[in-house]
Amino acid sequence: MAKKKILVVDDEVDFKELAKARLEANGYEVAAVSSGKEALEYLRINKPDGVLLDIMMPGIDGLTILKEIRAKNPNLPVFLITAFSNTERRELARKFNASEFILKTDDLQSEIDKISAVIDMSAKQKK
Numbered sequence: 001m002a003k004k005k006i007l008v009v010d011d012e013v014d015f016k017e018l019a020k021a022r023l024e025a026n027g028y029e030v031a032a033v034s035s036g037k038e039a040l041e042y043l044r045i046n047k048p049d050g051v052l053l054d055i056m057m058p059g060i061d062g063l064t065i066l067k068e069i070r071a072k073n074p075n076l077p078v079f080l081i082t083a084f085s086n087t088e089r090r091e092l093a094r095k096f097n098a099s100e101f102i103l104k105t106d107d108l109q110s111e112i113d114k115i116s117a118v119i120d121m122s123a124k125q126k127k
Helices: 013-024 037-045 062-072 086-095 109-126
Strands: 005-009 028-035 050-054 078-082 100-103
Touching: 005 013, 005 037, 013 028, 013 109, 028 037, 037 050, 037 062, 050 062, 050 109, 062 078, 062 086, 078 109, 100 109
Parallel strands: 005 028, 005 050, 050 078, 078 100
Antiparallel strands: none
C-alpha cells in the first residue's frame, strides 16, 4: 500500500522539521516548504492526501492558501497550524472549512493521531 502524502507548510524551520520527522515516523511521505508561494507551486503539481498549514507566515498567509485550496479541492484535509489559540482565527478557519486546528507543541503525537483519523476518513469517502 502506498504511503499517504502530506504537505507541511511553515516558515518556522524547527517546527517544520519536527513535524516532518514525526509524520515520517508515523508512516507518511512528507514534503515540507517554507512559504505560501512554495505551497501553491507544490499544490499545482502534486496531489497530497493532506496539508498542515501555518496560519501566520510572511507573504501569503495560511488563510489565503486555504481559500485557494478550497476553490480547487474542497475535500482535501487541511490542518491549520498555530502557536496561539485565537477565537477569531478559529472562526475564520471554520468559515473556510479547515479540517482541524493543530497547536504547535513539542509533543505532536496526539495531533498526528487527529491528522491520521481525518485523512483515513477522507480516503474512505473517496472510494
